[in-house]
Amino acid sequence: MTASATSDIIARAVEVLKENDQGAYTIPTKGLYPFQWNWDSCLTALGLAHYDEARAWTEIETLFAHQWPDGMVPHIVFHVWSDGYFPGPEVWQTGRPTATSGITQPAVAGFAVRRLFDRARDKKLAAERARALLPKIDAWHRWFYENRDPGGEGLVAIIHPWESGRDNSIDWDDAFERVPTEGVEPYTRRDTLHADPAHRPTQQQYDRYIWLLQHFRGLGWDNARLHDASPFQVVDPGFNAILIRASTDLADLAQALGETGIASANRARAEKGLAAMERLWSEAHGQYLCLDRVTGKLIDSASVGGILPAFAAIPGARTAALAATVERLAGRAGYVVPSHDPDDPRFDAKRYWRGPVWLVVNYMISDGLADAGHNDAARRITQSSLNLIRESGFAEYYDPLTGDPLGGGRFTWTAAMVIEFLREAPLLPSPLVGEGGSAR
Ligand code: GLC
Numbered sequence: 001m002t003a004s005a006t007s008d009i010i011a012r013a014v015e016v017l018k019e020n021d022q023g024a025y026t027i028p029t030k031g032l033y034p035f036q037w038n039w040d041s042c043l044t045a046l047g048l049a050h051y052d053e054a055r056a057w058t059e060i061e062t063l064f065a066h067q068w069p070d071g072m073v074p075h076i077v078f079h080v081w082s083d084g085y086f087p088g089p090e091v092w093q094t095g096r097p098t099a100t101s102g103i104t105q106p107a108v109a110g111f112a113v114r115r116l117f118d119r120a121r122d123k124k125l126a127a128e129r130a131r132a133l134l135p136k137i138d139a140w141h142r143w144f145y146e147n148r149d150p151g152g153e154g155l156v157a158i159i160h161p162w163e164s165g166r167d168n169s170i171d172w173d174d175a176f177e178r179v180p181t182e183g184v185e186p187y188t189r190r191d192t193l194h195a196d197p198a199h200r201p202t203q204q205q206y207d208r209y210i211w212l213l214q215h216f217r218g219l220g221w222d223n224a225r226l227h228d229a230s231p232f233q234v235v236d237p238g239f240n241a242i243l244i245r246a247s248t249d250l251a252d253l254a255q256a257l258g259e260t261g262i263a264s265a266n267r268a269r270a271e272k273g274l275a276a277m278e279r280l281w282s283e284a285h286g287q288y289l290c291l292d293r294v295t296g297k298l299i300d301s302a303s304v305g306g307i308l309p310a311f312a313a314i315p316g317a318r319t320a321a322l323a324a325t326v327e328r329l330a331g332r333a334g335y336v337v338p339s340h341d342p343d344d345p346r347f348d349a350k351r352y353w354r355g356p357v358w359l360v361v362n363y364m365i366s367d368g369l370a371d372a373g374h375n376d377a378a379r380r381i382t383q384s385s386l387n388l389i390r391e392s393g394f395a396e397y398y399d400p401l402t403g404d405p406l407g408g409g410r411f412t413w414t415a416a417m418v419i420e421f422l423r424e425a426p427l428l429p430s431p432l433v434g435e436g437g438s439a440r
Helices: 003-019 038-048 053-064 109-119 123-148 170-176 203-218 223-229 237-256 260-280 316-332 359-371 375-392 412-423
Strands: none
Touching: 003 038, 003 375, 003 412, 038 053, 038 109, 038 359, 038 412, 053 109, 053 123, 109 123, 109 237, 123 223, 123 237, 123 260, 203 223, 237 260, 237 359, 316 359, 316 375, 359 375, 359 412, 375 412
16 A cells, blocks of 8 residues: 555545544444444544544543433443434433433553543643543442442443443343343334344344343432343453553553643552453453453453453463464464354354454454564454454454455544554555554
8 A cells, every 4th residue: 555545545544534533522423323422432533533623522521511410421422412323312311410321331441541642742731631531540440449349359240231342242142131121112213224233133132132221220210220120231351441441541641641640540550450350251261251240250252352452461371372373263264353163153244243353342352462562463353443444444343254344334443543543654554554654
């Protein structure tokens, strides 16, 4: 790829970001997702910073303006009315001044804010904006350990698959069997209007999503009660790794800004979490697995959630094993990292989180692998990601066997991640960097 091809891709990515920019927040894509999503926004901010740093900070600030008084940051903020998405505010009924959902999403904000700060061209602006966000992100982290780790184990549980961000993963199937479907109020799905039903969750899964929502709503969205009252409590290694990485990043940032209390609290959370992660390791799979907190057993499902811990400072031997797992998967799928191991009979190359590749997940895994010196595996992921963009555009996700684009199109965080991948010029194989040009 020549330097001009690289700048052309970046220009196209910026176009997607601008198209989905609502002024103070971005939507993931038009139609399918017409509101602000939590981890989408935080990762998108990294792409926005490429051309407008102030706007990037605003993206995260808007999300945190809707933080709940208990510290939770909701997974969706319904800034505007739209009938294009189900379940909307009338189903969640969380009673917030601006409607939000009642569950959360992966805590990537601490990582994103630190990265924005480290790279900032305008250091004064960055220090001001970061300083204001620090206590809010810290409150969210505290909320997690208080409400989702009531036993003080060091690892937090999700209580709804949508919290994981990997909504329809095979990881949830067994635990999901415990979730009833009786009493689900009649509803009409909207996702299948925008995307191929064969790529989306099944009706029975959807009923269970809604049952959990109604159950939590019946408990008044009181987070002090929801964890124990949920028949679905799963400790996801990827989710925890993101929270651990964010805690470490927030600690470093707080230290740099002289907020020593926030720094030490977050460092302690990360240390405890890292030690507890060992319980989720599977030697047989060469990766981490989810733990079903209700049964106390590991879930035999080799998903990308168990590779994502490369993003956190796990022991070197674990990162090396994860790098080897990525290389093995590269031998099985044309494009890494598939959201599920293709050797598992339950793998589905086209269905939501049951096989396809997401670039955000790729970004976090490759970032961690590169940090730990596993440059070949990291480069393989970067290369796959850029090939997908060149061949299939800015899709929501991709078939790991054929590279076909799937789900929504012109997707915001995919565009943001492409800009990020192209920043990492030193990692890219030579053809991607044009003669005499940089990859940026
Ligand atoms: C889907 C994804 C989730 C994402 C959202 C918006 O629900 O599973 O991770 O945040 O779409 O892109």
